Amino acid sequence: MLLNQFLVLGAALFAFGVYGLLVRRNVVLILLSVELMLNAVNINLIAFESYLVSAQAVGQVFAIFVITVAAAEVGIGLAIVLMIFRNRKSANVDDLSLMRW
């Protein structure tokens, strides 16, 4: 298997994530898009690990850390969404432009 077949797939997922982040209005859906991007990073890391094969499996360990941090960030993000929803009865980012200029 080519290294690049995985990298290109990762790049595509990352690009989807960027797209979702930019167009989705619902905050929960934005979070889903972020997960796609982090997943793309994981694919990269694992592919590089299989390509390089380090003694301490650095790439895989790195991926585990990324997964953990991503989980924590989902928790944080959903907490923020709930807080905002409680105050505004909406999870739509378009409504959140109180501060500007």
Added chain:
Amino acid sequence: MSWEVDYLAIAPELIIIGSLFLVLGLDLTLPRLKKYWTATAAVAGSALALIPLAFLAVEGETISMFDGSYVVDEFALVLKGLFLVTAYIVFLMSVNYIESERYYQGEYYLLLLASVLGSLVLASARDLIVLFIGIELVTGPLYLLAGWRKGDVKSNEASLKYFILGVLSTAILLYGMSVLYGLTGEITFSGLAEATAAMPNSPALTMAVLFLIVGFGFKISAVPFHFWAPDTYEGAPTPITAYLSVNSKAAGFVAMLLVMYLALPGVSDVWAPALWALAALSMTIGNLSALRQTNIVRLLAYSSIAQAGFMLVPFAAAAVAGADLEEAFSATVIYLVIYAVMNLGAFGVVIAGARTTKSGEISDWAGLSNVDSRAAVLVAVFFFSLAGIPPLAGWFAKFVMFRSVMIAGGAATVVLAVVAAVNAVIALYYYAKVVKSVWLDDATREFPGEFDEPPAGSLRLALAISVGLTVVVGFFPALATFVADASRVIAAGG
């Protein structure tokens, strides 16, 4: 393989962890009215953690653990000291702010301590994984703390904007790290330095380096990755804003310094010009936007974007062939330390003054000197220091920054110095505007808040520390150059 842990070396981290658990325990057991003890625990923890730092500094040995991925050297000690002192001041500023409104005190200090822990880890990080985890631990709690005023929709919004852009930057940063790992097979900084030095420039390497810069650029709020900063600063609780603009920004700079100078000195032909551009953009756009601000916190937000630009200036010197990287490195560190002290002071005085004015609008601060001359003097000290007027500390920071590019020479860096000089003049205008408002303008209304009583003891202590440091460092820059000498060691490859 065995992995030795030097417990003295990580004692500051352990003390912070200890006080974090203490706060957790106290919060669970104490009745509601006694919750202020959690604040005491946090304040004490951040002060106690300085003690082992002193021991380590006296010993002066470089301790390297886990394959050199976690290092306690002079540079790390200096920055840990900076993080702890600034955290201490932020804790002091928080006490009454958090107590006076119905916030969750225990959880507040716990999250802030976690963030401090992250910055301590960051200062010692010498590989990408530790660095990444450190950054996440600094930032994660702050996403939540920015929204700590739960009922305030502005605070909600501050939190969400910070979070969304934060995770975006994390994703980009991680992508860059993964490509860097793939290209070199290394994650330790020393390994990366070796590998990249031998490697010809390729689009992938350039992209990876720039993605790292994007990630750090978010933390330090450099243009064009600054969009979150004004909104989040305005909406977040003021002590958290102070923390964001000082500790969290300092953490971003530490990460950037470590990665650029230690891990990627061989690719300075990529990152130095890129940071040149970010520096010029940040200074200019930050300053010009600040000119129009009417809210004092927003003004400080844009000003801190501009200050980040000034701090980035020395990085550009690395693009000049044969330039003295140590000079550039230490110039940024000195600027960072001085900026931290005076900016904290500025936020402290905003908190103190807001007791009287009950407003963040600069026009509402007019005539403050008539009723609260102490606060007015402090406004003058901190804002003039930020403007770089001698003999307040800020001038030395600017001086060192200019000097580093002048030494390096080279047309591009000199152009940047000129941009910086012009910006320094523009900046003076809006800083002076605040001072003028406080001192020279007539009050437009009765002050709604109290001004007979001095602010709470903890806030006074916080202000006293920052004003003391601002003035003393201005007169005796030796204090700051000590920092420089310590950091010089590391830039020399130590």
Added chain:
Amino acid sequence: MTFSDWIAEPVNWVFAAIGLAVLFSGFRVVTSKNVVHAALYLVGALAGTAGLFLLMSAEFVAWVLVLVYIGAVIVLFLFGIMITRAPTGLDESLSSDQTAMPALLSAAVFVVMTWASIDAFGTELLATVGEATSTQVIGESLLGRFVIPFEVVSFVLLAALIGGITIARRDLTPVEEEERMSV
């Protein structure tokens, strides 16, 4: 390596199948007009990714991904969707109408990343197809060389947990608070 060489290897057929599924799911995550569907498509994308990890002999990480994401995170998401009462049926307003600029940007992201990696790695092959990385190696790494980030990341989780609860919970109204204080 030519395309015919590549296609001749059966493992690449498997890759192509999983990869297309992942791509499709990923695409639907960001375009679906139904919130719940979007979340479920993410499950698909993640499951496919886990399959890819298996192809790359990263067994442990694959199962971590399945357990953490599909087992926990997605459930969290679904809860989030329910609690925020997002319309669970078809909803045209889930995405902004202005898709041209984001599409352009994300296409550019894809092009740049692809170009960079093709330039750097060309036709390099993976080295370890077939031999799974032993979990022991990963375990020793995590608790040896990487014990500091391992310990530190637990504080990230702790902070997220405690802070998340504090932020998300409903504050007591003043009246309720009075009652509670008097008890």
Added chain:
Amino acid sequence: MVGMRALVIAAEEGGHGAVEAGTGGFWADTAGIMLVLPFVAFLLILAFGKRLKYKGGELAVGALAINLLWATVLFVLNMTGGVLDQTTFEIARIGSDLVFELGWVVDGLSIMMYFLVNFVGLLVFIYALGYMEGDVRVDWFFAAFSLFAGAMLVLVGAPNLIQMIIGWEGVGLASYFLIGFYWEDLDNVRAGNKAFMTNKVADVGLILGTILVGVAIGSFDFSELSIAAAEHAEALGAVAVAGGLLLFFGAMGKSAQFPLHIWLPDAMAGPTPVSALMHAATMVTAGIYLMARVFPLFQNLAQDTRGLMVVIGAITLFAIGLLALVADDIKKVLAYSTVSQLGYMMTAVAAGGYTAGLFHLFTHAFFKALLFLGAGAVIHAVHSNNMSDMGGLRKEMPTTYWTFVVGSLALAGIIPLAGFWSKDEILATLGHEGYTAVMWIAIAGAFVTAFYMARAVALTFHGTYKGEGHPHEAPRVMTAPLVGLAIPSIFVGILNIPGVDWPGIGNFTEWLGVRVVPMGDYHPEGIDWSLAAIGLVAAGAGLALGWLIFSRDRATQKARDRFEVPALYPLLRQKYFIDHAALGVVGATTGPIARFIDWTNTYIIDGIINLVGGVVKALGEFVYGTIDQRAVDGVFNGLSAVTDGAGSAVRRLQTGRVQQYAAGFVAGALILVVVFVLIV
């Protein structure tokens, strides 16, 4: 002490003609007390000022009195044997080579300034005790005034450029506070801001110049800089030119050289003692002092570079002097006059007349402070700044009148008063150095100077009183300093009669020559009597003409007479016709020029400043409003304008949208990557 060794070495390396001088012993070693005491006074006044009888004025006066003791002893020591000493403390070190030091230098140049600042300062402070009595915020006034004195002494005593910058900024800050002292009046605040901004622009030059010179030479120390400039002039080359020009730019700001002079007349909004001390006698001379300190650097500059400085000085001395002719505000007359005299000093120093420029600085400080204080006494009495509200005051205010006349004659350069000798020396220098055209401009300037001073004296003290109320002489606490300043205004000139060595003490030129690197040309040639005569004639002509035109109320009473005494009107008109004839001679030449310059000053230079300000502001609004806040949005908006209605387009102009921030974020990252991949 640390620094002394460097000085001794420096003196040895200085080679030929190294000055023989004592070290000043105790008095030089402790001279630093002068730099500290005013700050102590400042803090004490801030803390206790409100509770004291004179609101802290006694503390300010006390500090300067003690200072004056030191300054006087040092002055005498320097007169009799020469004093050369330097004491420094290291406060920071960058790397191994670059050292930051604070301390004080004691040599001929600094001793002169110590004496000047403390002597004039003390008299002005005493005067202020009377002048400011009963004013609001007197304690703050004296605190800021002490702060100024301390900063000025820090500047004067600076052994290196860094300390000089600290003092430089300190006096700027104090000036800002004091100009805006009457902050109830918005104009004063504006004036303060204008002064501050103009100076800041110039300060950028000073700071960049300092860094450039410091990095090139490896030290900020003046003695090392002097030696390097004297001995390695060739090697320094371009650095010396660039650094010198940048430093000169800084000096232009503080010393109000054209076109950066615009702040000084506005700065007169501050209380009069402030104008006397800061904006006439001491602070504004900081630029000249800086030029003198780094004189070896300028000495070795190319002739055309120095030519530029001489020309700027010449424009300043003549063109701005003309403005004093059309001003009605007595303080503005003196302000323009100060700018003009600073032009003389700058021209002289730039032309190579080290002693000439500084001697004029020295004499000017006495009589210009005297004139300001006199003007202050008048303003105090008539409650107006305008000369059209004055007149005939010589009977009511005899002391003020006579001292003011002394000051005016000294400024006009009438033999044997102080101004004659110093101005003559400048003319001699210009002639000697080959700047003949500039010399004639300077002579014309002398004519103008005498002319406007005659006008000021005539309008203020002669004719009939035109103001309100009954003016009376100022109290003793204010007139005593006037006398105290009038005496040196008469006599200090004889300290430096060319070719005259007073027994036992020599002359001013020698005292000033006590420096690390001796000045090449500090024994001026014998007096040029013909040039002196020409200068004297010019001054005399100016005085006579001014007197002729303005002494009998004609000019300003015209309007009044026309309405109140209609019968006399034709007669007056005819008289006035004579005035016109007389004015015609002057008016034909100077009038239009003065008006033109006034116009330029008002419309062009202010216009440029406003324009630049406006451009910066507009740029700010553009960048802020368009790039920062709308660019991202604008792109979105442009794309959606077709599909969306106008209403929603307006709504979308509102930003603060996180996703547009994110788009900017991603776009920024992409642009960086693409640009750098392509260029690296």
